Amino acid sequence: MTHPLGAPASLPQVAIVVLNWNGWNDTVECLEALQQLEYPDYRIIAIDNGSSDASVARIQQWARGELPVASALVHYDTSSKPVCLAEYTSVQAEVGGVAELEAALERAPSGRALVLVTIGTNQGFAAGNNVGLRYALACGFPYVLLVNNDVMVDRDVLSQLVSCLEGRPTWAGVAPKVLQRSDPGRVLYAGGTLRLWQARAVHRGRFTPDGPRWCGTRTTEHLSACCALFRAGFLRDAGLLDETFFFGQEDVALSCVARERGWQLGVQLDAKVVHNEGRSLESRPAASVYYYAKYRLLLLTKHGSRLQVLVGFLFLGLSRLVKFALALLRGRSHLIKAEIRGYRDFFGGRLAEYDREQARAAG
Numbered sequence: 001m002t003h004p005l006g007a008p009a010s011l012p013q014v015a016i017v018v019l020n021w022n023g024w025n026d027t028v029e030c031l032e033a034l035q036q037l038e039y040p041d042y043r044i045i046a047i048d049n050g051s052s053d054a055s056v057a058r059i060q061q062w063a064r065g066e067l068p069v070a071s072a073l074v075h076y077d078t079s080s081k082p083v084c085l086a087e088y089t090s091v092q093a094e095v096g097g098v099a100e101l102e103a104a105l106e107r108a109p110s111g112r113a114l115v116l117v118t119i120g121t122n123q124g125f126a127a128g129n130n131v132g133l134r135y136a137l138a139c140g141f142p143y144v145l146l147v148n149n150d151v152m153v154d155r156d157v158l159s160q161l162v163s164c165l166e167g168r169p170t171w172a173g174v175a176p177k178v179l180q181r182s183d184p185g186r187v188l189y190a191g192g193t194l195r196l197w198q199a200r201a202v203h204r205g206r207f208t209p210d211g212p213r214w215c216g217t218r219t220t221e222h223l224s225a226c227c228a229l230f231r232a233g234f235l236r237d238a239g240l241l242d243e244t245f246f247f248g249q250e251d252v253a254l255s256c257v258a259r260e261r262g263w264q265l266g267v268q269l270d271a272k273v274v275h276n277e278g279r280s281l282e283s284r285p286a287a288s289v290y291y292y293a294k295y296r297l298l299l300l301t302k303h304g305s306r307l308q309v310l311v312g313f314l315f316l317g318l319s320r321l322v323k324f325a326l327a328l329l330r331g332r333s334h335l336i337k338a339e340i341r342g343y344r345d346f347f348g349g350r351l352a353e354y355d356r357e358q359a360r361a362a363g
Helices: 024-035 055-064 090-094 099-107 125-139 157-166 232-238 250-260 285-303 306-329 333-347 352-362
Strands: 014-020 042-049 084-089 113-119 143-148 151-153 171-180 187-189 192-195 200-203 217-220 227-231 264-275
Touching (some): 014 125, 055 084, 084 090, 125 232, 125 250, 143 151, 143 232, 157 227, 192 250, 227 232
Parallel strands (some): 014 042, 042 113, 171 264
Antiparallel strands (some): 151 264, 192 200
């Protein structure tokens, strides 16, 4: 890849994977911010996961410089357009792309090289991102940054994350501090703790004011995949994201795999991003409840010990009695039905492949 004049050539190449599903407005804003990273050697890979909202056309327009980004968080840079765009199917991407297009990408400056991969139907978060991860591994990138399309990055975030991992060979990955988009002075994530007996991860610092307490570098039990940098060697060891999860708990499962295989995880809290949390399902709360219910049970049974599974089922059973009673009082019976359907489908074995079939049927 081409380095800017005077930039050190020894920094490792980084692939940045951004998954889009019916969210082109967020995605082009995210791409605009990524294009302005100060890190000298990276490539952006945008994966369209079977969108039905003209996302692919909008991303193409942005790449040609025909779709200005209006954002309070990033300045639209006309001088960096058009970008060098390579468009692949998922099959082409997973083998490392097409030689002629790859050569053109190598000649382009990092911020002006974009791979756009289109997938015919919604494959879910894990399988969709894995297309980008397989491309990155096939191309030999030593590091991969996963970024949600509703995340906005600071210009120096990638430099800080790479520097952190370069000095810690036992770390599988590192995440930045995540701040609330609606209130950037408030923390969403500053590391996390695994609580498998509750079938979830707990984010440190959640909804607390940002400040000196949430600075520095430290280990963590859980990496939030809304923005996290991973070693390619770990991803090969882990087998990528677990595609039996369709939406939700994939990053918790990957954190469990890291611990099971003897890797450490960390956070670099001086690196910051802002996240519009829950954007992809904010108009469908019942769907969010359904996926969370189903896949937290999958997480528990796949990665919990026998004791954790036993305690987890007891905890969920007892806590649902209280939760459902409160939901009924608040007139939210539709959410109770969605959660029960999630549990029913888990025990019926209707997991990610079932959800992918449902997505195909919905068109």
